[in-house]
Amino acid sequence: MSSSNTKTPSKPSTTSGGSITSASQECPKIKYLLADLVEVVVQNEEKWVKGAAKNLTDTSAIKTSLERTDKNQDGNFKQYINIDRDVEGQDKRHPEYGREITFRARVKRGDNKTEELGGVKILFKSRCKKAANRTTPDSKIWIDANLSVDQRGGFGSKGGAAETTVQTDDKGWTAPVSFFLSQYAGDQFGISAELDPSVNAARRRPPKLTKKYVVWRKFWYQMTYAKGFAAVQPVKAEEAYKEVFAEMVKSCQKEFEEGDLPNDLQKRTFFKEYQVKKSGRDIKVAVIGAHNKEEFGKGKLYKKDDPKGAPFKANLIICEYQCDPTCSALGKFKLEANGGVVRITPGGGGGIVCKPALSPGSKLVVKGEWSKTLTPWHRGGNIIDSCLEIDKNRSDTLTVKVDLSKGATATRGAVPVPSPEHPVYIKLKVETAKSFLGESFGVGQILCVYRPGADNTKPTPANEQDYNNTVAHELGHMWNQVPEPHQQPASMHDHPLQYVAHGGSGSHCRYGMQLLYKKNAIVSKDARTTITKCASRATTHTVASTTGFYKDHKVKVNGSSKTVLEVKDTTHLKFTESFTAKKGYAVEQKMSDYPVDWNDSNQNKPVPYNGDCMMYHSFSKKCSNKFCRICKAYLQLQDMSSF
Numbered sequence: 001m002s003s004s005n006t007k008t009p010s011k012p013s014t015t016s017g018g019s020i021t022s023a024s025q026e027c028p029k030i031k032y033l034l035a036d037l038v039e040v041v042v043q044n045e046e047k048w049v050k051g052a053a054k055n056l057t058d059t060s061a062i063k064t065s066l067e068r069t070d071k072n073q074d075g076n077f078k079q080y081i082n083i084d085r086d087v088e089g090q091d092k093r094h095p096e097y098g099r100e101i102t103f104r105a106r107v108k109r110g111d112n113k114t115e116e117l118g119g120v121k122i123l124f125k126s127r128c129k130k131a132a133n134r135t136t137p138d139s140k141i142w143i144d145a146n147l148s149v150d151q152r153g154g155f156g157s158k159g160g161a162a163e164t165t166v167q168t169d170d171k172g173w174t175a176p177v178s179f180f181l182s183q184y185a186g187d188q189f190g191i192s193a194e195l196d197p198s199v200n201a202a203r204r205r206p207p208k209l210t211k212k213y214v215v216w217r218k219f220w221y222q223m224t225y226a227k228g229f230a231a232v233q234p235v236k237a238e239e240a241y242k243e244v245f246a247e248m249v250k251s252c253q254k255e256f257e258e259g260d261l262p263n264d265l266q267k268r269t270f271f272k273e274y275q276v277k278k279s280g281r282d283i284k285v286a287v288i289g290a291h292n293k294e295e296f297g298k299g300k301l302y303k304k305d306d307p308k309g310a311p312f313k314a315n316l317i318i319c320e321y322q323c324d325p326t327c328s329a330l331g332k333f334k335l336e337a338n339g340g341v342v343r344i345t346p347g348g349g350g351g352i353v354c355k356p357a358l359s360p361g362s363k364l365v366v367k368g369e370w371s372k373t374l375t376p377w378h379r380g381g382n383i384i385d386s387c388l389e390i391d392k393n394r395s396d397t398l399t400v401k402v403d404l405s406k407g408a409t410a411t412r413g414a415v416p417v418p419s420p421e422h423p424v425y426i427k428l429k430v431e432t433a434k435s436f437l438g439e440s441f442g443v444g445q446i447l448c449v450y451r452p453g454a455d456n457t458k459p460t461p462a463n464e465q466d467y468n469n470t471v472a473h474e475l476g477h478m479w480n481q482v483p484e485p486h487q488q489p490a491s492m493h494d495h496p497l498q499y500v501a502h503g504g505s506g507s508h509c510r511y512g513m514q515l516l517y518k519k520n521a522i523v524s525k526d527a528r529t530t531i532t533k534c535a536s537r538a539t540t541h542t543v544a545s546t547t548g549f550y551k552d553h554k555v556k557v558n559g560s561s562k563t564v565l566e567v568k569d570t571t572h573l574k575f576t577e578s579f580t581a582k583k584g585y586a587v588e589q590k591m592s593d594y595p596v597d598w599n600d601s602n603q604n605k606p607v608p609y610n611g612d613c614m615m616y617h618s619f620s621k622k623c624s625n626k627f628c629r630i631c632k633a634y635l636q637l638q639d640m641s642s643f
């Protein structure tokens with residue numbers, strides 16, 4: 001760029017004849033009134049939108065209209081910002097979708113003449129009422145409540161100005177004025193229009209206002225379950241999402257039968273209940289897991305495009321039993337009779353032995369052999385699936401009946417008949433089933449367990465409330481919850497209560513446990529500093545840095561236990577007792593001194609604790625049945641515009 005100052009030649013005035021700014025304007029001055037502020041949408045033609053803005057008073061310019069009807073309980077209009085307004089094409093453009101809403105205003109003359117309506121300045125303003133949890137963010141959990149430019153609302157563009165001035169055309173209309181809502185769900189916006197103060201008004205009137213638009217998101221779900229299974233709509237999960245301004249819309253449901261599955265999987269999906277549950281019924285239930293879950297996400301059952309225009313549709317695959325195939329340990333047993341009962345050694349496997357094994361094409365017996373003597377072991381032959389039977393009345397889901405006469409092989413001679421006098425020793429390693437309560441996988445596929453017979457009077461795995469929690473939790477995973485460090489929406493800090501491992505699979509929230517630490521202090525990392533000034537018998541000591549230290553926490557000063565009473569500033573810690581400290585003493589706060597060492601994923605599983613978040617890693621009898629207040633903020637800024 002040149003450093004010399006070039007002067008732009010001044011342009012001749014190009015104002016139109018009707019403009020009030022025209023130098024040739026004659027007296028008396030024309031007086032104006034603001035006649036309309038309408039919301040508009042361009043489909044095959046421009047239409048005005050009934051609902052939030054006032055009805056159009058002169059329909060000669062914009063003849064047709066449509067109505068937006070989705071409202072909050074408080075009468076404000078929902079704007080589903082995560083959905084493309086042209087999801088069904090421009091001819092069906094949805095004014096209530098996307099962040100952009102378009103308005104136009106119209107002026108008329110005080111004397112009702114229709115000439116010289118152009119060039120009148122109209123001032124558009126927006127007012128934002130922040131979502132409640134954005135107005136008073138907890139500085140410890142969310143220091144930066146200031147949205148990034150892209151996340152803010154404004155005229156003309158994301159993060160645009162809060163006001164804009166537009167001129168009218170010859171007919172008295174402004175061009176369409178775009179306003180972009182913020183990205184924080186629950187934020188409310190109202191738009192107003194008035195004559196610019198420089199305009200000669202016939203009467204000064206208050207601005208025309210729209211009702212409020214509220215930032216929402218929306219997604220759909222389908223319920224997929226076995227025919228005859230009494231699945232229920234997860235209305236409490238819907239409520240939990242409402243609290244973060246996300247609408248869960250129930251669409252079609254799909255009941256599957258054995259015939260919907262490939263041949264081999266039919267018998268590995270529908271089991272008599274006693275096969276997977278102690279004292280289970282003699283009726284068939286669906287068992288879904290790693291072995292067959294993909295089947296329910298295929299087009300035959302998952303109607304991805306029903307209804308039309310629903311781009312984010314989860315598939316809730318609801319079953320009474322969710323089990324993954326695993327393998328037992330190799331156990332040795334003594335058999336004193338055919339039909340004798342053995343309890344399989346689970347090892348790292350699951351707690352259920354069912355027949356057939358879950359995995360497609362697989363046999364139940366992984367390794368099976370018999371010997372007449374325990375030591376030395378002489379393999380006399382093999383034990384195969386037909387030798388094992390699951391007893392309807394078994395006392396434990398790991399027990400099987402073993403009958404060598406039903407197909408065991410012998411390398412030489414006959415298969416022995418075991419008796420107390422002549423027991424036969426057997427080695428068995430079998431396929432097992434490991435039980436779970438929910439999982440999200442693939443694109444929008446959610447496995448969730450619901451047991452209609454479970455106790456609803458108290459917290460119980462897979463009862464109605466827990467099923468709802470599972471649905472909300474697994475959908476949460478689908479929507480990036482709990483965000484791992486640096487995976488959260490821009491402008492937010494790392495989720496302070498996020499953890500992986502510690503007994504769970506995926507990323508979870510430890511809100512309940514956190515209450516153990518008092519005062520909502522966020523403790524997730526070890527902190528260490530040193531004393532920088534000697535002080536004798538003092539309660540307040542000077543340290544290099546107080547970063548990471550918290551009130552009420554135990555620390556070690558030069559190896560001896562102290563408790564922090566207050567973090568006074570960036571270099572001073574006040575303790576509950578006075579002591580003498582020397583320069584260079586180490587001050588350490590260790591997470592391993594707390595009930596759960598969050599730094600070590602192998603140690604100290606968290607235990608259920610009052611107030612547990614729905615994003616806790618497993619069933620908690622102390623679950624609040626809600627997203628905690630920390631998770632809510634993350635959900636309210638989560639994009640949700642792709643799976």
Ligand SMILES: [Zn+2]
Pocket residue numbers: 094095096
């Ligand atoms: Zn619509």
Ligand SMILES: [Zn+2]
Pocket residue numbers: 473477504505506507508616617
């Ligand atoms: Zn999880």
Ligand SMILES: [Zn+2]
Pocket residue numbers: 497509510511613614615627628629630631632
């Ligand atoms: Zn949480």
